[in-house]
Amino acid sequence: MWRQPLHPIDRGVSKESALIEAMRALATHPAARALADDCAVLDFGGETMVLTHDMMVEGVHWLPGQDMADVAWKLVATNLSDLASKGAEPVGVLLGYTLDNDEDARFIEGLGAALATFGVPLLGGDTVSGNGPRSLGLTALGRATSHPVPDRRGARVGDVLWITGPVGAAMLGFEALRDGTAADSTAFRRPVPRLAEGRALAGMVTAMMDVSDGLLIDAARMADASNVTFAIDSASVAFPPALPATRRDEAMRWGDDYELLFCLPARSVPPIPAVRIGHAVARMATAVTVDGVPPEGRLGYSHD
Amino acid sequence: MWRQPLHPIDRGVSKESALIEAMRALATHPAARALADDCAVLDFGGETMVLTHDMMVEGVHWLPGQDMADVAWKLVATNLSDLASKGAEPVGVLLGYTLDNDEDARFIEGLGAALATFGVPLLGGDTVSGNGPRSLGLTALGRATSHPVPDRRGARVGDVLWITGPVGAAMLGFEALRDGTAADSTAFRRPVPRLAEGRALAGMVTAMMDVSDGLLIDAARMADASNVTFAIDSASVAFPPALPATRRDEAMRWGDDYELLFCLPARSVPPIPAVRIGHAVARMATAVTVDGVPPEGRLGYSHD
CATH class of the missing domain: 3.90.650.10 (PurM-like C-terminal domain)
Structure with a gap:
């Protein structure tokens, strides 16, 4: 999820900060927590769902040539870490995946290992082919176990x-x-x-x-x-x-x-x-x- | 969401089909509907949540130079179309966005227009910077209005x-x-x-x-x-x-x-x-x- 931009005194206003400000104007629903938290916190039915989405880009978030099994693991783990910060129990993930013939099998292996280790099912997703640096996205859903949900x-x-x-x-x-x-x-x-x-x-x-x-x-x-x-x-x-x-x-x-x-x-x-x-x-x-x-x-x- | 691969007689086994087969082994939860439907259908809190995630890649899903306001609109609309196919009422979206200095303002304008038109809040997401073709992801959440949810x-x-x-x-x-x-x-x-x-x-x-x-x-x-x-x-x-x-x-x-x-x-x-x-x-x-x-x-x- 978006990280709260720091006060300019600490960090300077970045491109991403300016964009998040613009996004914030669209995120007026209380579940969005003003885009200032690790997760969205959504009342649904009689329970509370905790949701996060993080992306990883080749060359930015992983080293070129790195084992894609590790990349898959990290994609799952970082999103589940956002759920952990809300005290949420994972419910499932949706995956956005860019095809790579050579590495697909390794990616699947790491994805399966992470999901099995943390007891989380794959619920759906999408696959695209692309040229140039590959990008991955994961949406993780969890169930809040404590109310109010930590903030x-x-x-x-x-x-x-x-x-x-x-x-x-x-x-x-x-x-x-x-x-x-x-x-x-x-x-x-x-x-x-x-x-x-x-x-x-x-x-x-x-x-x-x-x-x-x-x-x-x-x-x-x-x-x-x-x-x-x-x-x-x-x-x-x-x-x-x-x-x-x-x-x-x-x-x-x-x-x-x-x-x-x-x-x-x-x-x-x-x-x-x-x-x-x-x-x-x-x-x-x-x-x-x-x-x-x-x-x-x-x-x-x-x-x- | 993943499209169900066609029978080989119709289409031939593609790279994506082979990958989806491997994903399917990880998607044994009933909410995943064996990755054979437009959405995941998850019982949560006494209600049923309908979830989808689709990606778009520059040069594959949109024309280079196309107005990013239109691309944003389409990203929202195509995901909501998956919810429509389940008879679901949209609840919110999470966005995965790749920064582009020149086009960010247009993207935000189109995103805001689509969300306002369809009455859907932005709940969260992530932004990355990347080189080369940009990719976008959107996760849409909806509430099922009819049971069983169409399949x-x-x-x-x-x-x-x-x-x-x-x-x-x-x-x-x-x-x-x-x-x-x-x-x-x-x-x-x-x-x-x-x-x-x-x-x-x-x-x-x-x-x-x-x-x-x-x-x-x-x-x-x-x-x-x-x-x-x-x-x-x-x-x-x-x-x-x-x-x-x-x-x-x-x-x-x-x-x-x-x-x-x-x-x-x-x-x-x-x-x-x-x-x-x-x-x-x-x-x-x-x-x-x-x-x-x-x-x-x-x-x-x-x-x-």
């Missing part, structure tokens, strides 16, 4: 900021894959959406999202949506053991780890393993501080 | 075959646009899904689909799904007044008109304007006959 907009001053795991493993995995080293690339190739964690947390969080583009940029988005500032203590953030200490700042600006970032009231304790990394303070000029000062430079990925 | 598989021997309007207008519109003539290209550029007609028919049809790829090929698909043969009487088929009589056969093999093709029991009369064009007979070697003989050559579009 990015609910963090309050005094809340504690938590994350379900370390950041930086996907960065190391990407580098291993790109450079062909012996290091483990699984975290980049086969991310695991935190579905069970999302369901366990959904009823108690004040705000929640998945970290797809980088801890700092995604924390800034949740801060903007909630009109608070997150004071992050970098010594509390967890990193993979293989990460050199000199790269911790970089790891906080790299995406693709798909941990859940969430807020709880000060005295609450999460029912699943998680790391306490900061707290919400009254809104300042910047959406996040790290060790008391605004981070300099680019906060993370932007998907332009 | 392609229900036509019975003796049923009468009907269509909601003429075929060939989109073909003439395409040629006007391609050749820059003064003739009206609206039918190709701005198709109108038969939503009201679909709802009016849903409770009484034995089978229904929308004609997207051509009357003969789509009739053959419904015949295959229902295991009957449709005997079509070409003198009964309606064509636009501007179509030369010599091009009627061609018009029956051209798509993009988005009329609804449906079956009723022999003595039923549709509650909306429609043309009676044939009837279902016991399955023969070919899925359709025209004036008593199997049509030769290509039956219509295939989206490979």
Whole structure:
């Protein structure tokens, strides 16, 4: 789903931000959540459906030559991660696929593996042939398990900021894959959406999202949506053991780890393993501080 | 949504057919309807949701240089046409969009026009940047208004075959646009899904689909799904007044008109304007006959 554009002070107005502003004028239905959340949240029948759609483009979201089984897995996992951030139970997916004779079988294998692993059926989709870079789209549907459905907009001053795991493993995995080293690339190739964690947390969080583009940029988005500032203590953030200490700042600006970032009231304790990394303070000029000062430079990925 | 591949005798096994066979093994949930229908049909919250996802690729589904407002309209209209074929009331759409600086404003204008005309909200989506031919995806959600939800598989021997309007207008519109003539290209550029007609028919049809790829090929698909043969009487088929009589056969093999093709029991009369064009007979070697003989050559579009 569209990522909430950052305040210009943090990021500058991008092409995508301008477009999303125009889209927002068309998205006045409450289910759209003003295009400011990870998912649409639609009352349907007597239940609540959670919906997301994400695209991936060859050369932008995956490396040329990468195993299409991994690409298929990631397409499923990233969309399910959006559902996880709402505490939703996956119901099914619809696939938009661009044919590629050589790689179709690998794609199907990875798609099947991901759907089986996460227990989600393929409900439909479409296939096209195209020239040039291929693109993929996936729509994931889920059933909300908790009401109200978690939102990015609910963090309050005094809340504690938590994350379900370390950041930086996907960065190391990407580098291993790109450079062909012996290091483990699984975290980049086969991310695991935190579905069970999302369901366990959904009823108690004040705000929640998945970290797809980088801890700092995604924390800034949740801060903007909630009109608070997150004071992050970098010594509390967890990193993979293989990460050199000199790269911790970089790891906080790299995406693709798909941990859940969430807020709880000060005295609450999460029912699943998680790391306490900061707290919400009254809104300042910047959406996040790290060790008391605004981070300099680019906060993370932007998907332009 | 995926179109049901034709029997090899009619069309030959295409790349897309082979892929859909592999997808089908992953689509065992009943909501997927074995990927043999225009939509997925999902029970959710005590109601029934109808879902479809279609893609469009530059140079394949639209002419280079075509007004992106028209492309946006068509993307919405073709997906809503799938909902119409199930008698569903549209609930919302999710958009997958590839950025294009020059054309974004036109795209948004056409998207807004289509959504307003058909009364459908934008619920979410994703935007990517890409190089080379751009691709678009749309997921449309609807609420079934009639149970059971119409299916392609229900036509019975003796049923009468009907269509909601003429075929060939989109073909003439395409040629006007391609050749820059003064003739009206609206039918190709701005198709109108038969939503009201679909709802009016849903409770009484034995089978229904929308004609997207051509009357003969789509009739053959419904015949295959229902295991009957449709005997079509070409003198009964309606064509636009501007179509030369010599091009009627061609018009029956051209798509993009988005009329609804449906079956009723022999003595039923549709509650909306429609043309009676044939009837279902016991399955023969070919899925359709025209004036008593199997049509030769290509039956219509295939989206490979």
